[in-house]
Each structure stands twice: as structure tokens, then as C-alpha cells.
Amino acid sequence: MKNSESAENEGLLVRRIKNGTVIDHIDSGEALNVVKILGITGTTQEALSIATNVQSRNMGKKDIVKLTNRELSKEEVDRIALISPRATINIIRNYKVFEKKGVEIPTLIEGLVRCPNPGCISNTHEPIRSKFRVLPNGLHCIYCDWVITRDITSHII
């Protein structure tokens, strides 16, 4: 794979992976939130590499996340679009890019964001997951109509 971006040329930050997923072109500073969205915690067994504030010709600075032995579902990928719409997903098989795709902002997100409205039924012990419709002005809670217009990451569950 020919890669003209300087960080890859330097080859300093993270090693190539044999199988798994490389999430590239993450907005600078959002890598840890991407990891959070994917539900990766300290107990995850597979190797995980995170590079932040890497020089990028197109973006100035970007973050990269490499996950070993894990390919992401469409739903997982699209969640990333909420905080980093320019991210690209590279599925790696046997050191080669098997598939490369961008992210699409989903129309509905479930169980990802907590409704900030303390009076909302989704913040009780009812057996439901939070549901937000993604509209141009923000995320609309389908239960209480609350709209999250900024700082979505701080509401991620």
C-alpha cells in the first residue's frame, strides 16, 4: 500500500497489523472517544494502538486507531461519524487493505448517548435503550424531544 502521509512514512508510531481494522482520519483529539464508542475497555484482550495528533497533509492533524483481529460492524462504524465524519475505515486482512470505506451519519442511534433531560423516561429503570434521531440541528431524543446540539461526546454512555 502506498501511503504518502508523513506519519506512515516515518513508521514510528504504530506497527502495521496483520488482521483487524484501522480507523484513520479521525478528527484530532477524538481517538479516545472513538475507542469509547466502540466499547473497548481495559479488559479487551486484543492489541489496540492509538495515535493522536499525527501530522496529516489533508487534515493538519489527525488521530488513528488500530484494532487487531476485529472488524467493525456497519452500526459501529456509523456511530463514529457522529464525532468524526471524515474518518475512514480500513479492513486489514493479511497485512493488506481488504476494504476501505468512509463513515455515514446514521439516521437513528440507539443505546449510545444518554438523554441529558433528567425527566426523560429513558433515564429510568425501564427496559429500553436511549434512541435519538439524527437531524441537521442535532440529536433528538425520540422519547422526550430533547435536542443535543453540541458536545455530543460528553453524553456518550
Place this chain on the structure above:
Amino acid sequence: MVHHIISIGDFDRNGIDRLLDHAGQIDRKKYDSNALGGKILAVLFFEPSTRTRLSFESAIARLGGTSLSVGSVEACSMAKGETLADTVRVVSGYADAIVIRHPKEGAARLAAEFSTVPVINAGDGAGQHPSQTLLDLYTIRQSMPIDNIDIALIGDLRYGRTAHSLASALSLYNARLHTISPKGLELPATLSEQLTEKGMEIIEHDSISDIIREVDVLYVTRIQRERFPDSASYFNVASSYRITPELLADAKKHLIVLHPLPRVDEIDPRVDSLPHARYFEQSRNGVPVRMAMLMQVMQ
């Protein structure tokens, strides 16, 4: 597909007009008094209510059906910690439709997810109250066409769900909204933005007398005493939002005064006998409008 009525936002303009037309026919006694014969309506109220509850019970009775209710919240299994989801699943096995009032916003939407029968929202926290909005619109329409009216919303516009629902519905009728509320109880910014995006003109005013000559409808809501630190500051604010015959002396002849009730100090009782006063008529209209709603979802 089960037909629920959860939010006034679920209706388009035609849907509202059709329902109000139907309520009008019912009001003129043009309906089958056994239209819902043999049907059972479950009345699940987890908050106090007089008008809404009684008018739904009256509505189903007038259509030949019967109603079931649990009495007080303390008397039902929610008090034992049962989830609303489970309660609704169980009750939908006992009835042909459920009317629900609940203190949490979005509770009716949740109920609709778990119910196998139609759910009608009769108020969920500070959220939606579509049957109230429909009867408000019906009452306005009895006096004037709703299109292009100038309406003043007065009182607690922050927590008042009836004001929120009505404002949303009026955005379909090109109405101009005037708001008058105490500091801290203004219309929520997110709602104002949504309405403005829909093309609605919203104008804030400091006092009712500033606009009394301009408006066609005064929609008065209760300012709750518990929103204020002490009684003195409550009375101070409440008195400046009171509708009196003196204030109405400058109003347009056709102006109507509406209030979702119960009122406390917001409307001087001397207003009751003026032709402007329509709040008791409005309350009465709850029955034909709710009959039309029940027929829409239960037939």
C-alpha cells in the same frame, strides 16, 4: 398497524382538521352512541387529573364503551416497583386502548412501544399533551378560523406542556405567537428555535397590556407557586400576569380567553361572565374532541 396518539407532532395539518371536523359532528350529536360498544378503555393515570381523566371516561361512555382504571398510583403495581413497560404489556391484554398520564417525559412513547393496543398520551411530564391541544384548537375554531391568528401565551411557558404542544400545532396555521412569561419561565430556547425554523413569528413582550389590542386569543397558563422561593415573590409575579375586566376593556371585541384549567389566581372571576371568557367551554369541548380521538384509534 396499531394507531397511537402520542404527540401533536404526529399530526399534519389535514389530520388535525379532519379530527376537529369529526369532533364538530359529534358536538352536533351526529354520532353513533354505540360506536365503541363492547370496547374497553384502560385509564392509566400516574399523576393527579380531574378534567382529562373524567372527560376521557365520559367520552368512552358516550360511545357505548366502558373504562377500567387503577385508582391511585399507590394502589397499583407500579408502587411495587413494576416497570411501566410491564404494566403496559399486562394492561394491553385487558383493554382495547390505553390512555396514559405519567410524570416522566416520553412515557407515552415508551408505552406505545410495549402495548399491543392503541395508546393515547394524556400528558407526560413537561412533554406532550395532544388531546389538550386538539381541544384548544377546537375551541379557537369555534370562534374564528385558526389561520393567521395572533395568539398570546401567558404564564409558565417553560414547564407548561399545554403551551408547548399548542405552539407546535399553531405553527401549521401560520399563527403569530406573542409570549409573556416571568423571568426564568420563558419558552424553552430549543422549542423557539424549532418553531422559528418552521417559519413561525415569535415575539416576546414584558406585559399583557402591551399587546392586548393586537391579539385574537389569550392563552393563559397557571404559574406554579412552587417555582418561586417564597409566597411574596410568587404573588408579586402572579399579580402582574392576571387577566382582569379592566385589562380586557382594551381588547378586540372577538378576543377569546382560554385556560387549560385549573386556574388559581391567573384570571379574575369577574372575567367569567364576559363574552371573552371561553375556558369553561374549552373544558367542555374535551369530551367531543376525545370522543373523536377514541373513535380514530379504536374503530
